[in-house]
Amino acid sequence: MIHPPRLLVTKATPQEGNKYKKSMQKDFDKWNSDKKTIHKQKPNVFYHEREVWWCSLGVNVGNEQDGTGKNFDRPIIVIKGFNREIFLAIALTGKIKKGKHYFYLGKLENRDASAILSQIRLIDIRRLTRKIGMIDEKLFSQLKSALKALLFD
Numbered sequence: 001m002i003h004p005p006r007l008l009v010t011k012a013t014p015q016e017g018n019k020y021k022k023s024m025q026k027d028f029d030k031w032n033s034d035k036k037t038i039h040k041q042k043p044n045v046f047y048h049e050r051e052v053w054w055c056s057l058g059v060n061v062g063n064e065q066d067g068t069g070k071n072f073d074r075p076i077i078v079i080k081g082f083n084r085e086i087f088l089a090i091a092l093t094g095k096i097k098k099g100k101h102y103f104y105l106g107k108l109e110n111r112d113a114s115a116i117l118s119q120i121r122l123i124d125i126r127r128l129t130r131k132i133g134m135i136d137e138k139l140f141s142q143l144k145s146a147l148k149a150l151l152f153d
Contacts, residue, residue, distance in 0.1 A: 008103070011131075047081065048078065049081060049087075049140070051077070052075055052131075053075065053128045053131050053132060054073050054128075057076070057091060075092040076090060076092060077090050082122075086124055089120070090147070092113050094140070096114060101115045101118045103117055103146045105146075117146060118150070
């Protein structure tokens with residue numbers, strides 16, 4: 001018989017309690033329903049490396065990057081295609097972020113955009129909702145260098 005791990009519970013400050021409570025309010029049930037609909041789709045989209053798309057990332061576990069809003073979506077940048085249906089992507093944030101885990105891309109749809117390098121993941125094309133644009137080759141090369149440095153140095 002497998003027993004679940006024991007959790008050590010400590011008393012949280014009021015601020016920590018609010019943070020924990022907020023993170024526990026994820027709408028997994030709504031996302032699961034939406035995900036079933038997305039899975040049934042027969043997509044007719046084509047992606048290319050360097051493109052930025054709105055993507056239904058959904059509600060995820062812990063600190064994995066969630067989509068936002070009623071559609072659980074967020075911008076991503078296509079890093080590497082593997083076949084017609086799946087590719088490697090990085091989630092973006094609408095803020096200027098600094099540090100080795102981020103790469104600032106500039107303005108996208110009149111908002112600042114930073115790639116969250118630690119949030120790289122495999123994506124199915126059924127999650128793509130709308131193409132935003134494409135970043136230039138020089139910026140993409142710099143992004144890939146920053147990603148390589150984070151992952152392999």
